[in-house]
Amino acid sequence: MSPESLTPAELLQQRNRRTGLTIFQISWILVFVCLVIVNWQLRGNHPSWPPPGVKAPSALLPGLATLGLLASAWLARAATRSLAAGSRAAFRGQWRAALALGALFVLVIAYEWLSIPVSGIYSDVFRMMTAFHLLHALAIGLFMSMIARGVRAGRVSAQNLWPAEGATGLWYFVVVAWLLFFPVLYLI
Amino acid sequence: MATITATPGLGSRTTEGAAIRAADLLRWSLDHKVIGLQYMASSLFFFIVGGTMAMLIRWELLTPALDLMADGTQYNALMTIHGSVMIFLWIIPMMAGFGNYLVPLMLGAKDMAFPWLNAFAFWLIPPAGVLMIAGWLVGPPEAGWTSYPPLSTLFSPDGQTMWAMSLHLLGVSSILGAINFVVTIRNMRPAGMTIWKMPLFVWAVLATAIIQVLAxxxxxxGLTLLILDRTAGTSFFDPGSGGDVLLWQNVFWFYSHPAVYIMILPGFGMVSEVLAVHARKPVFGYRAIGLSSMSIALVGFTVWAHHMFTSLQPALRIPFMITSMIIAVPTGIKIFSWLGTIWGGKIRFTAAMLFALGFITLFVFGGIGGIFLAAVPVDIHLHDTYFVVGHFHFVLFGGSVFLIFAGIYHWFPKMTGRRMNERLGQLHFVTTYIGTFFTFVPQHIAGALGLPRRVAMYDPAFTNINTVISLAAFLLGISSLIFMYNILRSLSHGERVGGNPWRGLTLEWATTSPPPPWNFRGDPVPFDDPYGYGSDESGPYLDAVERRFPAPEEAAGA
Incomplete structure (x- = not known):
């Protein structure tokens, strides 16, 4: 829906929602920043990280999953734009692809969570961070699938775009949060 | 009963009347005024709960031996829940209550930006309170409000987990509330309400909300890790298994020192309003006060490790000492601005003004105690003594709580349409001031002499000073009863007032008391300078407001 067609009150509502979502994203991402700092402080107490005798997990599979997550965010963005332009068919395809890539990411990280050997503080931190992110990805992914149903039922449309726009914003959040975690968990 | 809808996203309001009934406080409501009063009523309830615990603590400490408690563990539990309730369920939500009630009114807005979110944020508080208190049923938390591991991980019963879950809920509530404040203040200001015309209370709420969102x-x-350590067998805070106890201290204080400003900054905003109105003087240094709130919010993020001087790497002590000292500068700017505001004013010694003036004297004292503790050598000597207890009670009770009292006396007429009893208010002030002084000054002395904090039994050499402290604390208890009686009595018997009983210039006074469902009938008419007391234009403006929103008797006779 173009801004010109909105009443001043609707424009204010849209502005409030966008500002609110941005502030929420900034605020909640700091929980992830906190966990990154936790990781740093804990690894600082050890002569090497992973601690001696513990094998670091391979970055290959989660690296590919990260690329898939990035692609899913791009697809979610494209889908929202398609919906705004009134093209529900394009939205459906792009949104489903975004959801599928998101689901794949969740499966890969869940596999990582399950397959990391128990090794004390290293696996504790690894599992805590991946689980914390997984919970967010699952919750927001579920919300995105509800948006798909909303579009099918006509509740979410070019005239009522905010649910899709908000869900996309939250999915960006999942991506940024993972981009904070991935290097700390797998690369550094 | 008609129902009207104002704007998309703001929900609907019944137009039954402006007055909010007690039963409304128990219902889900989207009206920011109801939500504000819900925060305030629940906070007052927890003030009574936490205050009763304080009385029990002081009873126990009347003599060096155990009197009331079966053992020190019971004392630890009492002191833990007292501190947690007072901070997380009394002061912080009470400040949120003032913000919810006043910010839209002061800005000239119909409501907060997200009314549903606003209500949701409030309704997280009652279950959090239940979790906190119900810990007693399963074994109460015993690790103090700071809950340092390993006390909180290895030695505290299951109530400690409930304590952490309670704080989780309160944290989410705090973040959601803060997002609402930032968006409201940024987006909901009507045309003409520039940031430099915002009341200083709104500035203070904005600074507070920024801290809440970021800290x-x-x-x-931290709480997530604590809960995992307690329930899932992880070892984040267990050095024996590769964890780190200082990890908690860093994370906790990175939030909890800024939380000190969450507890005081809204009060700083309130005192600016109260002083200007009751001294009939323009605020001295409006921009300096507004910007110093922002400076405090910013610098507040750089001082957390001064709580850890005794456990901190020595090389880091001096930088944190410097930042801790620096934060006194914007606070000092405020103090001088407030003194400049009342200087030469036509001061009315109302209960609100007395508490505002009392705050300045006590807060300066408490603040100087803070400078002592910011100095590394002094802090190392005073660490974990009653000096620390005296300091933070001085700034929290002499600071935040005095300002809450000032704010309640000042805005009670707006919220209820009735004035609180001034005689009782003055009696409340005198007893509170004396009680505060003689409770918390001797704690500084006892601490400097070496009395450790968080102990139920102490060296008999400290008996006399502890007796003085306890008797003064009981006086504080009595003063609080006077206050509660005054509130209850004034709700039904208080003198009825019109829209602007104090002749204030900020927008909340340019409407009925209490305000109508959407705050203003028609568009509010802001005065160009919200603190232009004594200007030629202010008199006619205030007269016009008084004619438009008269006291009910006058309205009936008109």
Whole structure:
């Protein structure tokens, strides 16, 4: 829906929602920043990280999953734009692809969570961070699938775009949060 | 009963009347005024709960031996829940209550930006309170409000987990509330209400909300780890298994020192309003006060490790000492601005003004105690003594709580349409001031002499000073009863007032008392300078407001 067609009150509502979502994203991402700092402080107490005798997990599979997550965010963005332009068919395809890539990411990280050997503080931190992110990805992914149903039922449309726009914003959040975690968990 | 809808997203309001009934406080409501009063009523309830615990603590400490408690563990539990309730369920939500009630009114807005979110944020508080208190049923938390591991991980019963879950809920509530404040203040200002015309209370709420949005997530992170250590067998805070106890201290204080400003900054905003109105003087240094709130919010993020001087790497002590000292500068700017505001004013010694003036004297004293503790050598000597207890009670009770009292006396007429009893208010002030002084000054002395904090039994050499402290604390208890009686009595018997009983210039006074469902009938008419007391234009403006929103008797006779 173009801004010109909105009443001043609707424009204010849209502005409030966008500002609110941005502030929420900034605020909640700091929980992830906190966990990154936790990781740093804990690894600082050890002569090497992973601690001696513990094998670091391979970055290959989660690296590919990260690329898939990035692609899913791009697809979610494209889908929202398609919906705004009134093209529900394009939205459906792009949104489903975004959801599928998101689901794949969740499966890969869940596999990582399950397959990391128990090794004390290293696996504790690894599992805590991946689980914390997984919970967010699952919750927001579920919300995105509800948006798909909303579009099918006509509740979410070019005239009522905010649910899709908000869900996309939250999915960006999942991506940024993972981009904070991935290097700390797998690369550094 | 008609129902009207104002604007998309703001929900609907019944137009039954402006007055909010007690039963409304128990219902889900989207009206920011109801939500504000819900925060305030629940906070007052927890003030009574936490205050009763304080009385029990002081009873126990009347003599060096155990009197009331069966053992020190019971004392630890009492002191833990007292501190947690007073901070997280009394002062912080009470400040949120003032913000919810006043910010839209002061800005000339119909409501907060997200009314549903606003209500949701409030309704997280009652279950959090239940979790906190119900810990007693399963074994209460015993690790103090700071809950340092390993006390909180290895030695505290299951109530400690409930304590952490309670704080989790309160943290989420705090973040959601803060997002609402920032968006409301940024987006909901009507045309003409520039940031430099915002009342100083709104500035203070904005600074507070920024702190809440940026600091509370760290508490969330820390609490998550604490709960995992307690329930899932992880060892984040266990050095024996590769964890780190200082990790908690860093994360906790990165939130909890800024939380000190969450507890005081809204009060700083309130005192600016109260002083200007009751001294009939323009605020001295409006921009300096507004910007100093922002400076405090910013610098507040750089001082957390001064709580850890005794456990901190020595090389880091001096930088944190310097930042801790620096934060006194914007606070000092405020103090001088407030003194400049009342200087030469036509001061009315109302209960609100007395508490505002009392705050300045006590807060300067408490602040100087803070400078002592910011100095590394002094802090190392005073660490974990009653000096620390005296300091933070001085700034929290002499600071935040005095300002809450000032705010309640000042805005009670707006919220209820009735004035609180001034005689009782003055009696409340005198007893509170004396009680505060003689409770918390001797604690500084006892601490400097070496009395450790968080102990139920102490060296008999401290008996006399502890007796003085306890008797003064009981006086504080009595003063609080006077206050509660005054509130209850004034709700039904208080003198009825019109829209602007104090002749204030900020927008909340340019409407009925209490305000109608959407705050203003028609568009509010702001005065060009919200603190232009004594200007040629202010008199006619205030007269016009008084004619438009008269006291009910006058309205009936008109």
């Amino acid at each position: 509370t997530p760290f508490l969330t992170g």
